[in-house]
Amino acid sequence: MWKEFKTFIARGNVVDLAVGVIIGAAFGKIVTSFVNDVLMPPIGLLLGSVNFANLFITLSGGAYATLEEAQAAGAVTINYGLFINTIIDFLIVAFVIFLVVKQVNRLKKPTPPAEPTTKECPYCLSAIPIKATRCPHCTSEI
Numbered sequence: 001m002w003k004e005f006k007t008f009i010a011r012g013n014v015v016d017l018a019v020g021v022i023i024g025a026a027f028g029k030i031v032t033s034f035v036n037d038v039l040m041p042p043i044g045l046l047l048g049s050v051n052f053a054n055l056f057i058t059l060s061g062g063a064y065a066t067l068e069e070a071q072a073a074g075a076v077t078i079n080y081g082l083f084i085n086t087i088i089d090f091l092i093v094a095f096v097i098f099l100v101v102k103q104v105n106r107l108k109k110p111t112p113p114a115e116p117t118t119k120e121c122p123y124c125l126s127a128i129p130i131k132a133t134r135c136p137h138c139t140s141e142i
Contacts, residue, residue, distance in 0.1 A: 057078045
């Protein structure tokens with residue numbers, strides 16, 4: 001059982017997948033920081049000094065200035081501002097992955113079409129081997 005596990009782990013696909021997951025997690029953190037710290041503040045400023053992290057609806061009543069205050073008070077909230085940030089994170093990651101996959105596919109060499117192994121008999125229209133000099137179906141010389 002240990003040998004099977006070792007063989008499974010040593011396969012290239014598993015190692016590639018592990019590296020991809022680790023890089024993806026790190027890239028996700030970078031994108032989250034970009035959205036929260038670089039992209040959303042100017043957008044919030046353009047929309048009238050709105051901090052998207054503090055956009056929420058309190059379901060349990062009461063008025064709170066920030067999300068942190070509401071959470072500290074134990075209020076039940078719908079955090080739609082954080083949801084908007086998460087959607088923007090996702091869209092950026094999805095777009096970058098699209099660009100990477102597009103470039104990788106462009107770099108792959110197209111596989112040449114396979115050479116045919118049969119040809120058509122001009123007399124009976126049956127498929128025959130390329131090297132055949134006589135049709136096995138109608139016995140015509142080709």
